[in-house]
Amino acid sequence: MTASTFHIVIIGGGYVGMNTALRLQRTLRPELRDGNVSITVLDADSYMTYQPFLPEAAAGALEPRHVVVPLRQVLPACSILNGWVMGMDTARRTIDFQPQQGPGRVISYDLLVVSPGSVSRTLPIPGLAEQGIGFKTLEEAIHLRNQVLAQLDLAASTSDPDLRRRALTFVFVGAGFAGVEALAELEDLARDACRFFPGIVPGDMRWILVEATDRVLPEVGPDMGRWTVEQLRARGIDVRLSTRLHSVRDGHVVLDDGTEFDTSTLVWTAGVKPHPMIAGSDLPADDKGRIKVTPFLNVKGRLDVFSAGDCAAVPDLTKPGEFCAPNAQHAVRQAHRLAANITALIRGGRPRPYRHAYAGSVASLGLHKGVAQVYGIKIRGVIAWFLHRTYHLSRVPTFNRKVRILVDWTLALFFRRDIVSLGALANPRQEFEFATRRDLAEREARAQVAGVSGES
Structure with missing residues (x-):
């Protein structure tokens, strides 16, 4: 990087971060090639997760690797640094960066994009931190799949009725997209898997959805929300509205x-909040912890700092006085507008405000089941499920991932879902550690026998 290079730093490799970098990589190709501009992406992971497909990955409909996009592969013109942002000084235009190992470093920038996204919003509920698991990352989704299948293994193997009942009770707290889709897909998986577990029938399992408000899936409207509740209850799922976890x-x-x-599985999907990094920065934030930005997506009072997505309060110009919902639809479109405005800034053009009328929402309720409200039209059943898959397939980044996902779906037409539980992946050294301890114990036992023989 030369002294004259204009350095763009992007914090976060999620929807906004990756799509912004991807678009800048295309629009600023001449500047990047000539060394006049450089782009650095900072993220703890080296991949972007397409979260709407996490429920299908958890249920085995999609290969887990196919719902993530490797940043280094799709952003060859950018520098990817894995680690954590420990602090920002926008006055000095510096970032304190901590790699996953080794000493930290200070990174200077000319223009900054802050897009760390959101984290699960938890409450001080006794036992939640020790017993619960979220549903925002690929690791959580695959762990949950392994957990559900492992509990079926346990229930089929134990003679203790209380332990069996506990193993077959699955609780989801929060009835937004993540909670409803994850529960519906996993219940579908477990119901299908019961045929391979003699002695377990779907009626033995207890699936419970706990929601503090009086409705589910508020994004699809009250009518479709009520229909969703009816469909879930028809499947034997215990939906408890206006109820809280104590x-x-x-x-x-x-x-x-x-x-x-009692339960061995509790999934917490009761909302999200902006990444805590925002609270520790010098950026202006609203009462919900979101960064205050203008319609042009630059931070208020900062012409060299931009933000969008879940962590930003982006004005909704189609609904004056309101803000854009924190969802993938807005995040991807905001990233494209953000990249276009940065390109205009560098080339002396005029930025444009972000404006997008919300088209609607689609949700999957398991295989061949769905609900949607698109441009005010209410759709349910297999058509809504097909729209859900079609829309999200069109939004998954890169042609490579689109093809792989299509292949997964095609294979699923001819083969049953895989019910292998790979829970050992969470602790891959367990077997090796067991073997090491066993060998050590055997050597100590032999040494003691030899010592006794020598004394004799």
Whole structure:
């Protein structure tokens, strides 16, 4: 990088970060080739996760590797640094960066894009931190798949009725897209898997959806939300609206309506909040912790700092006085507008405000089941499920991933879902450590026998 190079730093490799870098890589190709501009992407992971497909990855409909996009592969003109941002000084235009190992470093920039996204919003509920798991990352999705299948293995193997009942009870807290889709896909998987577990029928399992408000999937409208509840209950799923989780100590669930039961699986999907990095920065934030930005996506009072996505309060110009919803539809489109405005800034053009009328929402409720509201039109059943797949396939970055996902779906037409539980992946050294301890114990035992023989 020469002294005259204009350095763009992007914090976060998610929807906004990756798509912004991808678009800048194309629009600024001459400047990048000549060394006049450089782009650096900072993220803890080296891949972007397409979260709408996490439920299908968890249910085995998609290969997990196919719902993530490797940053180094799709951003060859950018520098990818893996680690964490420990602090920002926008006055000095510097970032304190900590790699995953080794000493930290200070990175200077000329223009900054802050897009770390969001994290799960938790509450101080007794036992939640120890017993719960979120559903925002690929690791969580695959762990949950392994957990559900492992509990079926346990229930089929134990003679203890209480342990069996606990293993076959699955609780999801939060009835937004993540909670409803994850529950529906995994219930579909478990129901299909029961045929391979003698002694377990779908009626033995207990699936519970707990929601603090009086509706599910608010994005698809009240009518479709009520229809979704009816469909879930028809499948035997216990949907509890206007109900809160009181505690979950040692797997013992207590709801605020007085219901109590035991479970080994509790999934927390009750909302998200902006990444905590925002609170520790010198950027202006609103009462929800989101960065305040203008319609042009630059941070208020900062012409050299931009933001978008879940962590930003982006004005919705189609609904004056409101802000854009924190979803993938807005995030991807904001990234494209953000990249175009940065390109205009570098080349002396005029930026344009972000404006996008929300087209609607689609949700999957398992194989061949879905619900949608698109441009005010209410759709349900297999057509909504097909729209869900079609829309998200069109939005998955790169042609490579689109083809791989299509192949996965095509193979699923001819073969049943895979029900292998690979829970050992969470602790790959477990077997080696066991073998090492066993060999050590055998050597100590032989040494003791030899010592006794020598004394004799």
